[in-house]
Amino acid sequence: MxxxxxxxxxxxxxxxxxxxxxxxxxxxxxxxxxxxxxxxxxxxxxxxxxxxxxxxxxxxxxxxxxxxxxxxxxxxxxxxxxxxxxxxxxxxxxxxxxxxxxxxxxxxxxxxxxxxxxxxxxxxxxxxxxxxxxxxxxxxxxxxxxxLANARFEDMVGRSPAMLEMFSRIRRVAPHFRTVLVTGETGTGKELAAKALHSLSPVSNGRFVVLNCSAVVETLFESELFGHVRGSFTGATQDKMGLFEYADRGTIFLDEIGDMPLGTQAKLLRTLQNQEVLRVGSLTPRRVDVHVIAATHRDLRGAISDKLFREDLYYRLSMVEVHVPALKDRPEDLPLLIRFFLDRFSSQFRKEIRGLTQRAHIVLARHNWPGNVRELENVLGHACMMAQASTVDVQDLPEYLRFPARHPQAAPTLVTAPATDSETFEEHEKHLIAEALSRANGNQSQAARALRIGRDALRYKMRKHGLL
Ligand SMILES: Nc1ncnc2c1ncn2[C@@H]1O[C@H](COP(=O)(O)OP(=O)(O)OP(=O)(O)O)[C@@H](O)[C@H]1O
Ligand SMILES: [Mg+2]
The missing domain is CATH 3.40.50.2300 (Response regulator)
Incomplete structure (x- = not known):
């Protein structure tokens, strides 16, 4: 049978x-x-x-x-x-x-x-x-x-007309560019856009080297980018290759280009024009073949009029510009990004988070996201961590989103009133500190600045609340 x-x-x-x-x-x-x-x-x-x-x-x-x-x-x-x-x-x-x-x-x-x-x-x-x-x-x-499955482009998610236009621009530019300027507010996804440009370029097999210009000590900038020879300055005990040479036949991503000192800007321009670098202290040029992607969240034209940025470098960089739109200008992407991050954090935290309640959706939809996608990512990371149920509800969201009237500048500080009557001051303080740390990606100095307290005070409070 x-x-x-x-x-x-x-x-x-x-x-x-x-x-x-x-x-x-x-x-x-x-x-x-x-x-x-x-x-x-x-x-x-x-x-x-x-x-x-x-x-x-x-x-x-x-x-x-x-x-x-x-x-x-x-x-x-x-x-x-x-x-x-x-x-x-x-x-x-x-x-x-x-x-x-x-x-x-x-x-x-x-x-x-x-x-x-x-x-x-x-x-x-x-x-x-x-x-x-x-x-x-x-x-x-x-x-x-x-x-969500249909709205992926490289590592990015988006289906709003503004993002589709940007994806199409990246697709068209990637095979041909030598230099690109990526602009957009903080946290919009400029680095992801830069990675996508690199992955779709002919040098995708080469390195993708990142330099955050706001994190480099001014006197070491040129050595960092172009290298140096032994004895060229105190501490230069041996010859060193710079990032340009390291990125040869690949891509260098110069993040926060607006923070590059003027002197270095001049040398960068020369490198872009001649395709060669001079190590600090050396007179022998070395040929490099590097794609350059610069990014900024600043208005470089304003920096030019303040004499902080070279106009000639600006024109050289901005011949091709990719602009990443702010999150508040593409509300259609919000539900997708929410789903994307919930999936990611669910597996990261090994929780089965199915979604958000309607109320929580409304709270997120009415916020204007000054920190853009990074802020959303932090908020949902925090919410998934807090959520005891399989659906994220309003109380899992950070306090500054639940009670925006108490946070006109949307920045958490330690002087606001307790979130709910049942929340004690201690709990409230712990919340704010956890929030500030998550917004600062764990960077304590940054979190302390956002909370307007000293770093030592922050560490003291973190210990007190078992966050250290
Ligand atoms: N469209 C997107 N889809 C998925 N994740 C995104 C998207 N845009 C940004 N992200 C995520 O948001 C965070 C911020 O992105 P990224 O670092 O690229 O922004 P940025 O513009 O370089 O920020 P900053 O100006 O602060 O340097 C990252 O964790 C990134 O993975
Ligand atoms: Mg960045």
Missing amino acids: TSTPPPATTSMPKNVVLVIIDDNTGSLELLSTALAHEGLSIFTASDPEEGLDIVFREHPQIVITDLVMPGLSGLEVLDRVIDFDPAIDVVLMTAHYTSESAVDAIRKGASDYLNKPVSISALRERVNRLVEEAHRRQRASELENQM
């Missing part, structure tokens, strides 16, 4: 899961029969603890629970379900209806509050609405995943 193939298990859309908890078995049976319909998987429990076990195991979209039960009350069930996943719709039923208790339940996160005996038709209608809503969310999340 041949075995029949198992029935196909994938149905579109997926079944919505409903858990009903009621100590009255008669009422359980009645409800599950009345609500049974295609596309809905119903689980029942007459014991609230057992009901919660089912919730944790089956991860339903909807829970219907009685209010007064022996053991756990419906409100406690509500709390635990919402702790587990704030995206689950919880409907409470009670024979002891009062409008105060209804308001209380709704405030705690219940989706609905029904009077017992419940009218079957009213309940059906509400459950149908919740099922439709769950399907809509399922579709939206599938669509987001699909869109």
Whole structure:
């Protein structure tokens, strides 16, 4: 006898899961029969603890629970379900209806509050609405995943017209450029754009060498870029190759080019024109074949009028310019970037974060993201770390986003009032410090500056809060 193939298990859309908890078995049976319909998987429990076990195991979209039960009350069930996943719709039923208790339940996160005996038709209608809503969310999340897959360009994500235009520009420029200027506000993705230019260029097999011009000691700049010969200055105990030679047949990325000292700018211009470098202290030019990508978040034209940047170098660099748009100018990318970072942090933190609640989405959508994608990345990293449930909710977001009125400059400081009444000053301070550190990518000096306290004070507080 041949075995029949198992029935196909994938149905579109997926079944919505409903858990009903009621100590009255008669009422359980009645409800599950009345609500049974295609596309809905119903689980029942007459014991609230057992009901919660089912919730944790089956991860339903909807829970219907009685209010007064022996053991756990419906409100406690509500709390635990919402702790587990704030995206689950919880409907409470009670024979002891009062409008105060209804308001209380709704405030705690219940989706609905029904009077017992419940009218079957009213309940059906509400459950149908919740099922439709769950399907809509399922579709939206599938669509987001699909869109994310189609919205990748190298290591970047984007589908807004502004980003598509930039991707197309990078694709067209990459095979031909010798020098490119990448502009854009801080945190927009300039370095990723530079990497994409390199990966799509004919020298993609060569090195991609990064120099952050704001991090170089002025007197060592030229030696860093062009190298030096032994004895050319104190400390030059042997010949050293500079980054230009190191990047030969590859790409050098000069980040924050606006911070390059004027003298070095002149030498850079000469190198770009002649394709050769002079090591400091040497008169012998060496040929180099290097693609140069410079980046800046500053207005270089302004720097030219302030005599801080050479006009001739500017024109040489900006013959081809790639501009990375600010995040606030491309709101279409926000949901995709959110999904992208949630996926990344979920696997990084080994948590299964499925998404954001509607409320959390709204909080993120109304922010104007002065720190652009990097700020969003930090916010979501922080949220995924904090989230105890599988859906990120508003309380997992940093305080300055939840209460923007208290942070007019969107910069956390240590003088603001506690976030919520239940949050003590100590907790609040710990929050702010963790936030500032995450915004500064762990750089303590930067975090201390943002908090307007000294670095020692910061370290003291970090120790106090167990953050060190
Ligand atoms: N379109 C994008 N898709 C995915 N990740 C992005 C995107 N843009 C930026 N990021 C991420 O955001 C962070 C900041 O990007 P990047 O360092 O390239 O910005 P930047 O413009 O060079 O910033 P800065 O001006 O501060 O140097 C990085 O972690 C990067 O991976
Ligand atoms: Mg950068």
